[in-house]
Structure formats: C-alpha cells, structure tokens
Amino acid sequence: MIKPRSRRGGGRPTISDVARKAGVGAITVSRALREPARVSEELRRQIQAAVDDLGYVPDPNARALASARAEVFGVLVPSLTNNVFAEVVRGIYDSLSDSPFRIQLGNTHYSGLEEERLLQVFGSQRPAALIVAGIDQTSTSRKLLENAGCPVVQVMETGPDPVDMMVGFSHIDGGRTATEHLIEAGYRRIGFIGARMDPRSQRRLAGYRLVMEKAGLFDPRLITTTPVLSSVSLGRELFRDALAKMPTLDGVFCNNDDIALGVLFECHRASIHVPKTIGIVGFNDLDMMQVAFPSITSIRTHRYEIGRRAVAMALAAISGHRPQERVVDLGFELKRRESTAR
Amino acid sequence: MIKPRSRRGGGRPTISDVARKAGVGAITVSRALREPARVSEELRRQIQAAVDDLGYVPDPNARALASARAEVFGVLVPSLTNNVFAEVVRGIYDSLSDSPFRIQLGNTHYSGLEEERLLQVFGSQRPAALIVAGIDQTSTSRKLLENAGCPVVQVMETGPDPVDMMVGFSHIDGGRTATEHLIEAGYRRIGFIGARMDPRSQRRLAGYRLVMEKAGLFDPRLITTTPVLSSVSLGRELFRDALAKMPTLDGVFCNNDDIALGVLFECHRASIHVPKTIGIVGFNDLDMMQVAFPSITSIRTHRYEIGRRAVAMALAAISGHRPQERVVDLGFELKRRESTAR
DNA sequence: GGGGCAAGTGGTAGCGCTACCATTCGGAGC
DNA sequence: GCTCCGAATGGTAGCGCTACCACTTGCCCC
Numbered sequence: 001m002i003k004p005r006s007r008r009g010g011g012r013p014t015i016s017d018v019a020r021k022a023g024v025g026a027i028t029v030s031r032a033l034r035e036p037a038r039v040s041e042e043l044r045r046q047i048q049a050a051v052d053d054l055g056y057v058p059d060p061n062a063r064a065l066a067s068a069r070a071e072v073f074g075v076l077v078p079s080l081t082n083n084v085f086a087e088v089v090r091g092i093y094d095s096l097s098d099s100p101f102r103i104q105l106g107n108t109h110y111s112g113l114e115e116e117r118l119l120q121v122f123g124s125q126r127p128a129a130l131i132v133a134g135i136d137q138t139s140t141s142r143k144l145l146e147n148a149g150c151p152v153v154q155v156m157e158t159g160p161d162p163v164d165m166m167v168g169f170s171h172i173d174g175g176r177t178a179t180e181h182l183i184e185a186g187y188r189r190i191g192f193i194g195a196r197m198d199p200r201s202q203r204r205l206a207g208y209r210l211v212m213e214k215a216g217l218f219d220p221r222l223i224t225t226t227p228v229l230s231s232v233s234l235g236r237e238l239f240r241d242a243l244a245k246m247p248t249l250d251g252v253f254c255n256n257d258d259i260a261l262g263v264l265f266e267c268h269r270a271s272i273h274v275p276k277t278i279g280i281v282g283f284n285d286l287d288m289m290q291v292a293f294p295s296i297t298s299i300r301t302h303r304y305e306i307g308r309r310a311v312a313m314a315l316a317a318i319s320g321h322r323p324q325e326r327v328v329d330l331g332f333e334l335k336r337r338e339s340t341a342r
Numbered sequence: 343m344i345k346p347r348s349r350r351g352g353g354r355p356t357i358s359d360v361a362r363k364a365g366v367g368a369i370t371v372s373r374a375l376r377e378p379a380r381v382s383e384e385l386r387r388q389i390q391a392a393v394d395d396l397g398y399v400p401d402p403n404a405r406a407l408a409s410a411r412a413e414v415f416g417v418l419v420p421s422l423t424n425n426v427f428a429e430v431v432r433g434i435y436d437s438l439s440d441s442p443f444r445i446q447l448g449n450t451h452y453s454g455l456e457e458e459r460l461l462q463v464f465g466s467q468r469p470a471a472l473i474v475a476g477i478d479q480t481s482t483s484r485k486l487l488e489n490a491g492c493p494v495v496q497v498m499e500t501g502p503d504p505v506d507m508m509v510g511f512s513h514i515d516g517g518r519t520a521t522e523h524l525i526e527a528g529y530r531r532i533g534f535i536g537a538r539m540d541p542r543s544q545r546r547l548a549g550y551r552l553v554m555e556k557a558g559l560f561d562p563r564l565i566t567t568t569p570v571l572s573s574v575s576l577g578r579e580l581f582r583d584a585l586a587k588m589p590t591l592d593g594v595f596c597n598n599d600d601i602a603l604g605v606l607f608e609c610h611r612a613s614i615h616v617p618k619t620i621g622i623v624g625f626n627d628l629d630m631m632q633v634a635f636p637s638i639t640s641i642r643t644h645r646y647e648i649g650r651r652a653v654a655m656a657l658a659a660i661s662g663h664r665p666q667e668r669v670v671d672l673g674f675e676l677k678r679r680e681s682t683a684r
Numbered sequence: 685g686g687g688g689c690a691a692g693t694g695g696t697a698g699c700g701c702t703a704c705c706a707t708t709c710g711g712a713g714c
Numbered sequence: 715g716c717t718c719c720g721a722a723t724g725g726t727a728g729c730g731c732t733a734c735c736a737c738t739t740g741c742c743c744c
Contacts, residue, residue, distance in 0.1 A: 062730035232630035288574035404700035
C-alpha cells in the first residue's frame with residue numbers, strides 16, 4: 001500500500017510535478033531554472049508555463065543539499081543598531097535584492113567568541129560567501145574563514161593580510177587626518193574622546209596619537225575612553241569628564257558622531273562656544289552632522305558603498321572572476337564644517 | 343566501481359560517521375541531538391564523545407529537507423537603517439541567540455510588492471515562524487502569511503484583526519497623546535511635520551487631527567508632510583516650509599525624532615527660542631532626545647521589548663502553548679522635557 | 685560518407701537527515 | 715505464567731533537488 005505523494009511535504013508542487021506537466025524530464029526543468037541558456041527556447045517556454053501554472057517555487061533546502069552549496073551570503077557585524085553597520089548591511093541587501101542569494105545576518109556584539117560561534121553555525125550551511133566586519137578575527141575564526149570553502153570579504157578596514165578579500169579604509173589615517181585638521185585650525189589642547197573602543201576606534205586613537213606626538217602636543221590626560229557602548233548621552237558625560245580632567249581643553253576628536261553630538265549638546269548647555277572655545281570633529285559623517293548647529297566637522301566614510309563593493313567582489317569571485325585587487329581602499333573624506341571654523 | 347563516500351559532500355563528517363564511531367544507529371544520534379530525554383544516559387555520553395571527536399555539525403539544509411521545517415525565523419522590516427526597526431531586530435536577535443533558530447532578515451523598503459516577493463521567498467523555506475512589521479499587508483501578503491503554516495507575529499502596531507499574533511502599540515493614541523500634551527502646555531498653532539508617511543505615521547497624524555479638531559484648533563495648513571525618507575536634514579527643511587506657510591506656528595508634533603532634531607537645529611540656527619516661541623514633540627524617544635539642548639519631549643516606544651515579546655510569543659506557539667492574548671499592547675510613554683516646558 | 689563534436693535531453697544515484705514503523709526487552713498486572 | 719505496555723533502539727524509505735554520466739541528434743569537416 002503506497003500513499004501516492006507528499007507524505008510529509010505538505011503538498012507543494014515539486015520539480016517533478018512541473019516536469020510531468022511540461023512533458024519533460026526533471027533535470028531539464030532544473031536546468032531551465034538555473035541555466036536557461038542550456039535549454040531550448042521551446043522547452044523553456046513550456047516549462048515556464050508549467051511553473052506559473054502550478055505556482056512552483058524551488059525548495060532552497062533541497063537545492064542546497066543536492067548541490068552542497070546554499071545560496072546564502074553570511075554577514076557578520078558587531079552591532080545592528082550602530083548606524084555605521086546598518087548602512088553597510090543596507091548596501092549588502094540592496095546589492096543582493098535582485099540575485100537568488102539570501103542573507104544570513106549575525107550579530108557578534110563585538111565579541112570574538114560570539115564571532116567564532118556564528119562562523120561555526122554559518123559555515124555549517126555551506127554559504128556562497130561570507131562578509132565579516134573587521135580584520136581582527138581570532139585565530140580560530142580566521143581558520144574557520146579560511147576553510148569555509150567560499151569567498152570571504154572583510155569589510156570596514158584595510159590591512160596587510162586579507163583572509164581572501166577586503167574593502168574598507170584606513171582608520172589610522174582617518175584619525176590622523178582629523179587630528180591634523182584640528183591642529184591646522186589652530187587648536188592645541190586637543191582631546192580624544194571615545195566610547196566602546198573596538199579595534200577600529202583604537203586605530204583612530206593611534207592616528208590621533210601619532211599626529212599629536214609629532215606636533216609635540218601629546219599628553220595622556222587628553223585621552224578619555226570607555227569600553228561602554230557608544231551613545232549621544234555617553235558623549236556628553238565623557239566630555240564632562242574630559243573637561244574636569246583637563247579644563248584647558250580647546251578641541252576634541254571624537255570616536256564617532258554620536259559622541260560628537262553629545263559634546264556639542266553639552267557645550268550648548270554649559271554655554272561653551274563652538275568653535276571658538278572648543279573645536280569638535282566627529283567620525284563617519286552621519287546625515288545630522290551637516291544639519292547640527294553649528295554644523296560638525298567629520299570624517300565621511302563610505303559605508304553603503306563598502307557593502308555594495310563587498311558584494312560585487314564576492315559575486316565576481318563566485319562566478320570565477322576573482323578581482324585583481326584583493327584589498328580595496330575606499331578612503332574617506334574630511335568634511336570641514338562650522339564646528340572647527342575658528 | 344563505487345567511490346566510497348563524499349562524492350560531493352566535501353568530506354565533512356555526517357551523522358552516520360558519528361553513529362558508526364559511537365556504535366549506534368544513525369537515528370539514535372539524531373534523537374540524542376534533538377530529544378536527549380529519549381536516549382539513555384549511557385548512549386548519550388558515547389554519542390556526545392563521538393560528536394566532539396569528529397567535530398560533527400548537523401547540516402541544517404538536510405535537516406530542513408527531511409523534516410519539512412527549517413529552523414529559521416523570517417523577519418520582515420521596512421528599513422534596516424531606521425533606528426526604530428534596528429532596535430526591534432536587535433530584540434529579536436538577542437532573544438534567539440541561544441536557540442537553534444537562525445534569522446532570515448528581509449528589507450521591504452516600505453513597499454507592499456517587495457513584501458510579497460520576500461514572503462514568497464521566505465515561505466519557500468518553510469520557516470519556523472514569521473515576524474513582520476506593520477498590519478497593513480496587501481491581501482496577497484496576508485494570504486501568504488495565513489498559509490505559511492507557521493506562527494506569524496505582526497509587530498510595531500496593534501489592530502483589530504491579527505493574522506495570528508500581534509505586539510505593538512497604538513499609533514493613533516501616540517499621536518493623540520503628543521498633541522494633547524502640546525495643547526496642555528499652552529501651544530495653539532500646532533503643526534504636524536512628517537516624512538515618509540507610512541501607515542504608522544498616517545495614524546499618528548490621524549491622532550493629531552482628532553485632538554486638534556476636538557479642540558477647535560485644526561487647520562489643514564498646519565500639516566506638512568512628504569513621502570521622502572526621513573532624515574534630520576529633511577526635518578530642518580520641512581520645518582522651514584511649515585514656517586513659511588504658517589508663520590504663526592507655535593508648536594510642532596514631529597513624525598519621529600529625526601525630524602524633531604532637524605526642527606530643533608533650525609530653531610537654533612534661526613534664533614527661534616525653544617520652548618518659548620516653538621514647542622517640539624518627537625516620536626520614539628531615541629537616546630539623544632534627553633541629551634539635546636534643550637532636551638526634546640518625545641513619545642517613548644518600547645521597540646526592543648517588542649522584538650523580544652514577538653519572539654517569546656512565536657516560540658510559545660511553536661512549542662504548542664499559543665498565548666491566550668493574541669494581541670499584546672506594550673503601550674508608550676510621554677516623556678516631558680524642556681522642549682515643551684513653556 | 686563516416687568520424688567527430690557540440691547541443692540538447694534524460695536516467696540514476698545520491699546529498700544528510702528524519703518520519704514512520706518495526707523490534708527488542710524488562711517489568712507491571714492479573 | 716502469560717499478556718500487555720512503555721521505554722529504548724534501529725531499519726527503511728524517502729524529503730526535493732542536482733551532479734554525473736549517458737544517449738540521441740544534427741551537422742561540420744576532411
């Protein structure tokens with residue numbers, strides 16, 4: 001006694017239903033869907049008709065199992081709410097929206113261990129590509145990436161030793177540029193304020209320090225940081241700390257724009273004139289920086305473009321045309337605004 | 343001639359490798375992994391040892407195919423960069439990080455058509471649950487949700503007719519509360535400024551209108567909206583438009599906090615005193631509202647909690663304990679601040 | 685005019701896992 | 715002592731798809 005079909009499947013049409021209806025073999029349907037060029041015009045039309053008629057949608061799980069490759073991009077970012085990564089992710093989504101690839105997004109919470117765990121999980125799906133934020137993976141993570149058997153793109157930063165490919169920019173140079181700008185604008189007692197000091201923030205700080213030392217302006221008491229997650233209100237508090245520690249402060253380079261905004265608000269509240277008494281430079285150049293009053297000088301980074309480029313490189317690699325340049329530096333731009341126009 | 347194993351598989355250990363090593367049947371391994379209670383202590387230990395030894399990780403695709411159910415939560419939001427949805431998504435991620443469920447995140451770009459397309463794609467995976475933003479699905483989307491064969495949670499809003507479950511709050515009431523507050527604070531020529539007027543913004547506007555009409559203060563020229571995506575700089579522009587149209591404006595209820603911040607900055611720039619000349623109320627209560635100078639009155643919404651609750655309800659439904667309350671209203675809170683303290 | 689070759693099509697045999705149904709075995713119940 | 719039952723385990727047969735290898739044409743080339 002044989003139950004005819006769909007004992008478990010829930011009765012959705014399968015590829016054989018389509019094949020039967022179109023009067024062809026199942027493989028031909030499979031091919032028509034994946035490599036239309038290899039199927040004759042005629043059959044393609046018949047098959048398409050059958051597909052439309054039955055409302056057939058291929059089962060991605062069966063597909064992944066049979067081909068040992070899932071049409072999934074694994075994406076690992078340290079935060080979902082940080083606008084910076086949200087923009088990168090948006091770039092990735094927009095670039096993949098017309099492709100068959102799905103996206104598996106993971107949140108590492110800035111934790112190397114969490115990253116390892118997620119890479120393990122993602123790897124078990126045999127993804128088509130992996131995009132990970134940062135270049136400071138643990139050695140375990142690095143090994144997982146190297147053995148993933150798919151293109152890997154590290155994003156947000158550039159560095160000397162890519163697992164596979166990289167798209168980003170130099171955070172040291174960003175920190176350097178911001179600090180040089182403050183010095184050129186005439187500021188001398190320039191503080192660094194930073195929250196959630198992840199490796200990228202550390203490098204911005206390193207850039208700041210290089211420039212300050214070279215100018216003979218460095219003083220460790222100018223630096224105010226915390227591992228706490230960044231926010232506008234934290235920016236305000238850190239600025240107050242910095243000022244208490246160093247009342248002669250005349251400028252600040254902030255870790256990011258949230259902090260910069262917090263500094264600006266505190267200046268308003270305490271009637272500290274910006275840019276006369278204090279100059280402010282942010283990092284990332286969120287939309288609101290140009291609207292703020294006074295508008296805030298910031299380092300514009302190309303987050304959305306990083307996402308797009310990462311996908312483009314991964315897709316190229318998947319189709320066998322691995323790009324010449326394994327490391328792409330998208331740079332950044334200093335946006336001079338009122339907050340440093342002394 | 344038989345090639346022994348892993349013709350395509352890439353040589354990763356499979357469940358039969360584990361079974362052989364542990365000296366048990368493959369099913370027993372499967373059970374030990376999924377329902378440990380049904381396997382004896384003894385075998386469980388042996389199996390665990392074999393798993394650890396081989397570094398076995400189950401293949402989620404094979405699992406999904408065999409069980410006709412993927413361990414995936416499909417999540418559909420209209421924007422990835424809007425902090426409001428980012429917070430909801432973060433709540434969802436945090437709630438699922440210790441579960442076997444993966445997350446498939448889709449970006450509908452506020453488009454009903456895009457939502458339909460994504461529901462189609464997500465549905466083809468047989469997800470364990472679906473979480474979608476909003477309650478205004480197209481009839482096609484609604485049908486797809488109803489036939490998804492899994493728990494469905496609509497989030498961000500409450501309404502009378504859930505597909506399955508709902509977690510959110512009433513945007514009409516939010517708009518009403520914000521407007522009432524402005525009137526109570528002594529403002530009369532109260533404008534509404536809104537960007538990207540999605541259904542939720544429309545309902546906030548409806549709440550505003552109800553209250554204004556009831557108070558005999560309504561005037562259509564008080565309303566300034568645009569379908570353009572919201573941003574701080576757009577808030578500034580819209581406020582200028584509103585003021586040009588209606589110079590006697592003495593208060594604004596903003597669609598969201600970005601717009602409110604743009605209004606505040608423009609007030610600074612134009613030396614319009616807040617709250618004396620203009621009162622400002624935002625919506626969502628982002629962290630920066632309380633730091634702004636002057637701090638901005640806003641309607642605090644519980645985005646993160648909405649994400650967590652949605653997952654909790656879905657998980658309960660999956661395990662067969664569908665919650666009594668199908669519609670959960672998490673409410674909101676008016677945060678009175680300096681921007682309306684006349 | 686026969687071999688060679690490419691294009692088009694199909695059959696078979698899995699991919700790695702779990703649903704479904706045995707099967708075994710020890711102990712409770714009469 | 716026998717039946718009955720539940721707990722523990724295993725075998726078989728797929729889930730829906732694609733890799734791999736035929737096989738059939740038609741046509742070009744020498």
